[in-house]
Amino acid sequence: MSRLVEMQLSTPGVDRRGEIRQVPLGVQRRPSESVHNDFGAEHMLVNIGPQHPATHGVLRLVVELDGETVKRVIPHIGYLHSGFEKLGEYRHYNQIIPLTDRTDYLSPMANNVGFALAVEALLGIEVTERCRLLRVIACELSRIISHLVWAGTTGIDLGAMTPFLWMFEQRERVYNLQEAWTGARLTTSMTRVGGLMADIPDGWEKGLREFLREFPRTLREVDTMFSRNGIWVGRTQGVGVISAADAINFSLSGPMLRASGVAYDVRKDRPYLGYDEFDFDVPVGEHGDIYDRYIVRLEEMFQSVRILEQAIDRLRPGPINVADPRVVLPGKSAAMSDMEAMIFHFKQVMEGVRPPAGEVYFGVENPKGELGYYLVSDGSAKPVRWRIRPPSFLNLAALPQLCEGALLSDVIAINASVDIVMGEIDR
Amino acid sequence: MTPDMKGFLLFSAIKLIVIFTALLVGVALITLMERKVAGLIQNRPGPNRAGPGGLLQPVADGIKNFIKEETRPAGATGALFMLAPVLSFVPAVMLLAVIPLAAPLPLDLDWNLPLIGAVSYHGALPISVADLPIGFLFVLAISSLGVYGIALAGWSSNSKYSLLGGLRASAQMISYEVAMGLSLIPILLLTGNVSFSEIVRAQQDGLWFIGPLFLSFFVFLVAGFAETNRLPFDLPEAEAELVAGYHSEYSAMKFSMFMIAEFAHVVTIAAMVATLFFGGWDIPFTDWDEQGGALQTIATHAMFFSKMFFWIFFVMWIRWTLPRFRYDQLMALGWKVMLPLALVYIMVIAGSIWAADHLLGWGAPRPLSFFLVGVNLIVGWLVFFVLDRGRVIRGSDRRMRGAIAADAAAGG
Numbered sequence: 001m002s003r004l005v006e007m008q009l010s011t012p013g014v015d016r017r018g019e020i021r022q023v024p025l026g027v028q029r030r031p032s033e034s035v036h037n038d039f040g041a042e043h044m045l046v047n048i049g050p051q052h053p054a055t056h057g058v059l060r061l062v063v064e065l066d067g068e069t070v071k072r073v074i075p076h077i078g079y080l081h082s083g084f085e086k087l088g089e090y091r092h093y094n095q096i097i098p099l100t101d102r103t104d105y106l107s108p109m110a111n112n113v114g115f116a117l118a119v120e121a122l123l124g125i126e127v128t129e130r131c132r133l134l135r136v137i138a139c140e141l142s143r144i145i146s147h148l149v150w151a152g153t154t155g156i157d158l159g160a161m162t163p164f165l166w167m168f169e170q171r172e173r174v175y176n177l178q179e180a181w182t183g184a185r186l187t188t189s190m191t192r193v194g195g196l197m198a199d200i201p202d203g204w205e206k207g208l209r210e211f212l213r214e215f216p217r218t219l220r221e222v223d224t225m226f227s228r229n230g231i232w233v234g235r236t237q238g239v240g241v242i243s244a245a246d247a248i249n250f251s252l253s254g255p256m257l258r259a260s261g262v263a264y265d266v267r268k269d270r271p272y273l274g275y276d277e278f279d280f281d282v283p284v285g286e287h288g289d290i291y292d293r294y295i296v297r298l299e300e301m302f303q304s305v306r307i308l309e310q311a312i313d314r315l316r317p318g319p320i321n322v323a324d325p326r327v328v329l330p331g332k333s334a335a336m337s338d339m340e341a342m343i344f345h346f347k348q349v350m351e352g353v354r355p356p357a358g359e360v361y362f363g364v365e366n367p368k369g370e371l372g373y374y375l376v377s378d379g380s381a382k383p384v385r386w387r388i389r390p391p392s393f394l395n396l397a398a399l400p401q402l403c404e405g406a407l408l409s410d411v412i413a414i415n416a417s418v419d420i421v422m423g424e425i426d427r
Numbered sequence: 428m429t430p431d432m433k434g435f436l437l438f439s440a441i442k443l444i445v446i447f448t449a450l451l452v453g454v455a456l457i458t459l460m461e462r463k464v465a466g467l468i469q470n471r472p473g474p475n476r477a478g479p480g481g482l483l484q485p486v487a488d489g490i491k492n493f494i495k496e497e498t499r500p501a502g503a504t505g506a507l508f509m510l511a512p513v514l515s516f517v518p519a520v521m522l523l524a525v526i527p528l529a530a531p532l533p534l535d536l537d538w539n540l541p542l543i544g545a546v547s548y549h550g551a552l553p554i555s556v557a558d559l560p561i562g563f564l565f566v567l568a569i570s571s572l573g574v575y576g577i578a579l580a581g582w583s584s585n586s587k588y589s590l591l592g593g594l595r596a597s598a599q600m601i602s603y604e605v606a607m608g609l610s611l612i613p614i615l616l617l618t619g620n621v622s623f624s625e626i627v628r629a630q631q632d633g634l635w636f637i638g639p640l641f642l643s644f645f646v647f648l649v650a651g652f653a654e655t656n657r658l659p660f661d662l663p664e665a666e667a668e669l670v671a672g673y674h675s676e677y678s679a680m681k682f683s684m685f686m687i688a689e690f691a692h693v694v695t696i697a698a699m700v701a702t703l704f705f706g707g708w709d710i711p712f713t714d715w716d717e718q719g720g721a722l723q724t725i726a727t728h729a730m731f732f733s734k735m736f737f738w739i740f741f742v743m744w745i746r747w748t749l750p751r752f753r754y755d756q757l758m759a760l761g762w763k764v765m766l767p768l769a770l771v772y773i774m775v776i777a778g779s780i781w782a783a784d785h786l787l788g789w790g791a792p793r794p795l796s797f798f799l800v801g802v803n804l805i806v807g808w809l810v811f812f813v814l815d816r817g818r819v820i821r822g823s824d825r826r827m828r829g830a831i832a833a834d835a836a837a838g839g
Contacts, residue, residue, distance in 0.1 A: 159751025165469035231750045409753045
C-alpha cells in the first residue's frame with residue numbers, strides 16, 4: 001500500500017481551503033489513493049533540512065516518526081551538485097586541483113595531495129623527499145582540522161557548544177599555517193603534479209612546532225569534557241550501532257569503519273607517501289556506536305600529532321619538485337633566459353602534463369575515510385574520465401539503517417557521527 | 428479608607444513598580460550576562476560593541492526585536508498564536524512577587540500626602556511584593572501555568588518542529604513539577620509552614636537547609652533546570668533537532684516574550700534556591716541582620732542578591748558546560764530517579780525528625796539541624812556513591828572503566 005505524505009514542495013503545505021495537500025511517498029498503486037487526508041495515520045513525516053541547524057550542509061532527511069521513534073530515514077542529496085567530475089574532463093590535470101579543494105572543503109590539502117598522487121601514479125613518477133614529507137604534513141594537518149570540526153559540530157548537535165569554540169580556536173591556528181603556506185585558508189590548491197605549488201615559508205616550521213606543543217592540551221580538555229561525561233556517554237554509547245560485517249558490506253571507511261572494529265587504514269594497508277616509515281597507531285573501536293567513533297577520531301588527532309612531529313623532524317632542505325620539465329613548470333627566470341626552458345614552459349602552459357594512456361585508481365586515507373581518485377587517460381592532457389570515491393557519500397549510505405528504531409534526537413547525533421561533507425557527496 | 432489601608436496600598440504599589448521594573452531590567456542584563464559568561468567559558472570576549480563593554484547590547488537587542496517584522500505562519504491558529512507568548516510571559520514575571528528580597532523594614536510613619544491624604548504604616552514592611560501565607564505553593568501553582576503558553580505555542584504554530592517542542596515541553600514540565608513539589612515537602616516538615624518569610628526564619632533558627640535537606644536541594648535544583656527549559660534539559664527548544672522548538676515560528680517581540688519568560692524563570696529559580704536552601708536574605712554567623720532597620724534591610728538585600736546572582740551564574744555555567752539529555756533519558760530521570768528519590772527522602776526526613784524529637788530529645792532547631800546533616804551525609808553517600816554509580820544514565824563510563832581494567836590485566 002502506498003502511504004501518503006504531505007506534499008513536500010508546497011511551501012505552507014496547505015491548499016486554499018486549508019486542507020493539507022498530500023502526495024504519495026514511493027510507488028503509487030492506484031490513482032484514487034493519491035489525495036486524501038492523512039490525519040488518521042499513525043506516522044508523522046518530519047523534513048529535516050536542507051536548511052536546518054544540524055544537517056551539516058544541505059543534506060535533507062525525510063524522517064518518518066512514530067511518536068518520537070524513527071521508522072525510516074530517507075536522505076535526499078544533490079542540493080550542492082557542482083559537476084566537478086564532469087568539469088574535470090575539460091581541464092588539464094593541474095587545473096583539476098582547484099576543484100578538489102571544493103569537494104571535501106574541510107580538508108582541502110589532503111584532497112590536493114590525493115589527486116596529485118593519482119596523476120603521479122598514472123605518470124609513474126616519484127616525488128622528492130622534501131615534497132613527500134611536506135605532503136604528509138599537509139595530510140595530517142587536514143586530518144586534525146577535519147576532526148576538530150567534526151568533534152565540535154557533534155558537540156553542538158548534542159547541546160554542548162563550548163568545546164566547539166575551543167576546537168575552532170585551534171583550527172584557526174592550522175588555518176593560519178595553511179594561509180602562510182598556500183596563500184589561502186580554504187581553497188589551498190597546494191599540490192602540483194610532480195611537486196608542490198610552493199615550499200613552506202621561513203619560520204613556518206616553528207609555527208607548526210608551537211601548534212603541536214599546545215594543541216594536545218586542548219584535546220585533553222575536550223576529552224575531560226566529553227569522554228566520561230554521563231550525559232555525553234548516555235547519548236552516544238549504544239546509539240547508531242553498526243556491526244563490523246555490516247560496515248564492510250556498506251563499504252564504509254575511515255573512522256566509521258574502524259569504530260566497528262575493522263582495522264583498515266589505507267596508510268597502513270596500502271602505504272603511500274612513505275607512511276610505513278612513520279611510527280603511529282591506528283585506533284580501532286569495538287562497539288561501532290557514536291561513542292567509539294568519537295574516541296577513534298579523538299585518538300586519531302593525537303596520532304596525527306605524532307606523525308607531524310616525526311615528519312617535521314625529518315624535514316631537510318631540498319627541491320620540492322621533480323626534475324622533469326615535461327611535468328613541472330621551469331622556474332620563471334630560467335624561462336626568461338634559457339631557450340629550452342622557455343619551450344618547456346610554453347608546452348606546459350599550452351598543453352599541460354600528458355600522462356600515458358591508461359587508467360589508475362589511487363586511494364588515500366582522508367579524514368573521513370578512503371578517498372579514491374579514478375582517472376582514465378587517453379594520452380592527452382585532459383582525463384577522459386575523472387571519478388571520485390567520496391568517503392562521505394558511502395558512509396552516508398548507512399545512515400538509514402543506523403537510524404532505524406532510534407529517537408529523533410538520535411538521528412541528529414548519528415548523522416553528526418557519520419561526518420559528512422556535502423561538497424564531496426554531491427560533487 | 429483608613430490611613431493604614433492607604434499606607435498598605437501605597438507601599439504595595441511602590442514595591443510592585445520597583446520590583447517589576449528591576450526584574451525586567453535585570454532580565455535584560457541577564458541576557459547580556461549569559462553571553463558574557465558564555466564568552467568567558469569559551470575563550471572569547473562576548474558582546475563588546477554596543478556601549479562600554481557591551482553594556483548596551485540588551486538595548487540594541489530590544490530595539491531590534493521591536494522593529495522586526497511580526498510573522499505569522501500560514502495555518503497558524505490566530506488567537507492562540509497571539510496568546511501563547513503572553514501566557515508564557517505573565518506567570519514567569521509573577522513568580523518573583525512572593526520572594527522576600529531583604530529583611531523586613533520596620534516603619535513607623537504618619538504622613539499627610541497631597542491627593543492621597545493621611546497615610547500611616549506601623550510595623551515591619553516585608554520586602555516582597557506580597558508576603559503570601561501560601562508561599563511556595565503559589566510559586567508551584569503559577570509556574571505550572573507557564574506550560575500552557577508553551578503547549579499552545581507549539582500547537583498553534585502549525586509546524587511539526589513546534590508541535591514536537593510543545594509536546595516535549597508539556598511532558599517535561601509536568602513530570603518535573605511533581606518531583607519539584609515533592610522535594611519541597613521536607614521543608615514543610617521542618618518549618619511547618621509554606622510561607623517564604625517563615626522558611627527564612629526557620630533557617631536562621633536552625634541551619635541553612637542546604638545542610639539538613641541536601642537531597643531536597645539536589646532534586647529541586649535539577650527540577651528547576653527542567654522547569655526553566657535550559658540545558659541540559661532544553662529539549663523543548665533543542666536547537667539541533669527542533670530548530671527552536673515551540674518558538675520556531677515566532678519572531679520579533681513575541682519571540683522576545685518567550686526569551687524574557689525563560690530568563691525570568693532563571694531568576695525565579697535562583698531566588699528560590701537562595702531562599703529555600705541558602706537562608707534567603709540571612710547573613711550567616713550573626714544575629715545583627717535580624718534586629719530590623721534600614722541598614723539591615725540594605726545589607727540583607729545585598730546578601731540575598733549575591734546568593735541569587737551566584738545561582739544565576741551557576742545555571743549559565745551548567746548550560747555552557749553540559750550536553751543535552753535525550754527525551755527518554757529525561758523522562759526516565761524524572762520518573763524513575765527524581766520522583767522516587769523525593770518520595771523516599773520525605774520518609775527519611777519525617778522519620779528522622781520523629782526520632783530526633785521523641786527518641787533522642789534533640790527537638791530544638793539547632794540540634795535537630797545538625798542531626799539531619801548527619802542523616803543527609805549518610806543518605807547522600809548511599810544515593811550518589813552506592814545506588815547511582817553508572818545507572819541514572821545508561822552506560823555511563825562503565826565501558827571505559829572496563830577497558831582500563833582490561834588494559835591493566837593485559838599488562839598494558
